[in-house]
Amino acid sequence: MRKAKGFTLIELLAVIAVVSILAAIAYPYYGDYVTRGKLTEAFNGLSELRLRAEKWFSDNRSYVGFNQTLTDVKYFAYTCPTVTATSFTCQAVGNGPSPGFGDFQFTINESDVRATPSAPSGWNTSTTCWITKKGESC
Numbered sequence: 001m002r003k004a005k006g007f008t009l010i011e012l013l014a015v016i017a018v019v020s021i022l023a024a025i026a027y028p029y030y031g032d033y034v035t036r037g038k039l040t041e042a043f044n045g046l047s048e049l050r051l052r053a054e055k056w057f058s059d060n061r062s063y064v065g066f067n068q069t070l071t072d073v074k075y076f077a078y079t080c081p082t083v084t085a086t087s088f089t090c091q092a093v094g095n096g097p098s099p100g101f102g103d104f105q106f107t108i109n110e111s112d113v114r115a116t117p118s119a120p121s122g123w124n125t126s127t128t129c130w131i132t133k134k135g136e137s138c
Helices: 009-060
Strands: 076-083 088-094 105-109 114-118
Touching: 009 076, 009 088, 009 105
Parallel strands: none
Antiparallel strands: 076 088, 088 105, 105 114
């Protein structure tokens, strides 16, 4: 008589159940992790714009006329809608493919005040810092 080799149906179903439960728990966290990775583009881009604005000011003694664009950006659109002789505010607005990603908005000004005026549901907003994680506050 031959000894049977392999897995029984019950063993196979138990493994599928465990993997399904783990996947159901891990997937939402993975999505948040990917979103947080995309937010670094906004922080880097706004920091770059601030440096360029300060260079412009040191060359021209005014922020008026400062109008820079960033290339090689994927998830955010950058503008500096408020520019006066002594101040500026630049913003990054999300345009990523994820649902709700367009709700992200981050700003920076000449005093290096960072703000998160708009964020998707479940994310906090702030007038004093950039929110980098879901549920985080300053």
